Amino acid sequence: MKNLLIIAHGSRREQSNTEIRALAEQVAANLPLHVDDVSVAFLEFSSPTIHDVINSSLTKGTQELIVLPYFLSAGNHVVKDIPHELDQVIENWPGRKITILPHIGGSQEMVKLITSTLIELQGS
Amino acid sequence: MKNLLIIAHGSRREQSNTEIRALAEQVAANLPLHVDDVSVAFLEFSSPTIHDVINSSLTKGTQELIVLPYFLSAGNHVVKDIPHELDQVIENWPGRKITILPHIGGSQEMVKLITSTLIELQGS
Numbered sequence: 001m002k003n004l005l006i007i008a009h010g011s012r013r014e015q016s017n018t019e020i021r022a023l024a025e026q027v028a029a030n031l032p033l034h035v036d037d038v039s040v041a042f043l044e045f046s047s048p049t050i051h052d053v054i055n056s057s058l059t060k061g062t063q064e065l066i067v068l069p070y071f072l073s074a075g076n077h078v079v080k081d082i083p084h085e086l087d088q089v090i091e092n093w094p095g096r097k098i099t100i101l102p103h104i105g106g107s108q109e110m111v112k113l114i115t116s117t118l119i120e121l122q123g124s
Numbered sequence: 125m126k127n128l129l130i131i132a133h134g135s136r137r138e139q140s141n142t143e144i145r146a147l148a149e150q151v152a153a154n155l156p157l158h159v160d161d162v163s164v165a166f167l168e169f170s171s172p173t174i175h176d177v178i179n180s181s182l183t184k185g186t187q188e189l190i191v192l193p194y195f196l197s198a199g200n201h202v203v204k205d206i207p208h209e210l211d212q213v214i215e216n217w218p219g220r221k222i223t224i225l226p227h228i229g230g231s232q233e234m235v236k237l238i239t240s241t242l243i244e245l246q247g248s
Contacts, residue, residue: 004242011199019197019229026235032243066245068238070196072228073143075135101241104196105143109237111150114192117231118128119156121190121223 002064003037003057007050007082009071010042017046020070035066043077043085050085055092064097072105126188127161127181131174131206133195134166141170144194159190167201167209174209179216188221196229 004027008020021040028038041053048056057065067086071078083100090098104110128151132144145164152162165177172180181189191210195202207224214222228234 006238008196009199011197013199013203016197016199016202023229023234023238027238030235030239032239032246034246035242066242068241072132072194072196073135073140075133075137075140078140079137099245101245104238104241105147107237107241109240110147111154113231113233113237114130114147114151114228115154115156116233117192117225117228118159118190121225122156122158 001036001062003062005039005067006070007041010044010046051089054089058093067100069103071103078103125160125186127186129163129191130194134169136169175213178213182217191224193227195227202227
C-alpha cells in the first residue's frame with residue numbers, strides 16, 4: 001500500500017485547517033493509480049501531528065509513504081523542522097519506503113498557476 | 125499602469141525569501157499582456173514591507189494594483205493581517221484601483237498541481 005502524506009503548517013484559525021483537509025479530499029478523489037490514500041498532518045496549531053499520522057499509516061500496513069511538504073518556500077519549517085520530525089519517526093520503521101517530495105512552492109508549475117490566475121482575472 | 129503585488133509570508137531563512145523573489149521574476153517573464161510589472165512584499169521577517177511596496181508603486185504612477193496573497197490557506201495572515209495592512213495604506217490613495225485576489229491555495233488548479241507532481245514521480 002502506498003500513501004500520500006500532505007504536511008501543512010497548520011493555523012490557529014480552524015477554517016484554514018479545514019481548507020487543507022478539503023484539499024486533501026479533492027486530491028484523494030483525483031489520485032493517480034499508484035497512490036492508495038491521502039493523509040494530512042500539521043506541523044503546528046492543529047492535529048494530527050506528523051508522528052501520529054505516520055505511525056498510524058505504517059501500522060495499518062502502508063509500505064511506501066510519499067510526503068509532500070505543503071509549503072510555498074523552503075524556510076526553516078521545510079529545511080529543518082519537517083526533516084527533523086520525519087527522521088525521528090522514520091527510524092522506528094526500518095524497511096518502509098519514505099519518499100520526501102520537494103515543497104509544493106518549488107514546483108515548476110507554480111508560475112503557470114499564478115499567470116493563469118491573472119489571465120482568468122482579465123477575462124472576468 | 126497595472127502591477128501585480130505578490131505578498132508572501134517571509135522567512136528568517138533568507139534563501140526562502142530569495143526563492144519568492146525568483147518566482148516573481150519568472151512570473152514577470154511570463155506576464156499576461158495586461159499586467160506591466162511584478163513586485164514582492166513580505167508580511168514578516170524580510171523586506172520590503174507591504175506599505176513600502178504599495179506606496180512606491182503608486183508613487184511611480186501605478187493606476188491599478190492586483191494583490192496576490194501568496195499563502196496556501198486562509199489563516200489569520202490572509203483574513204486579518206494582510207487586509208489590515210492593505211486598508212491602512214490604501215486609504216491614502218483614493219482613486220487608485222486595488223484588486224485583492226484569493227490566496228493562491230484557494231485556486232482550483234492546486235489539486236491538479238499536486239496530482240501532476242505525483243504522476244511525475246510515478247514516471248521517474
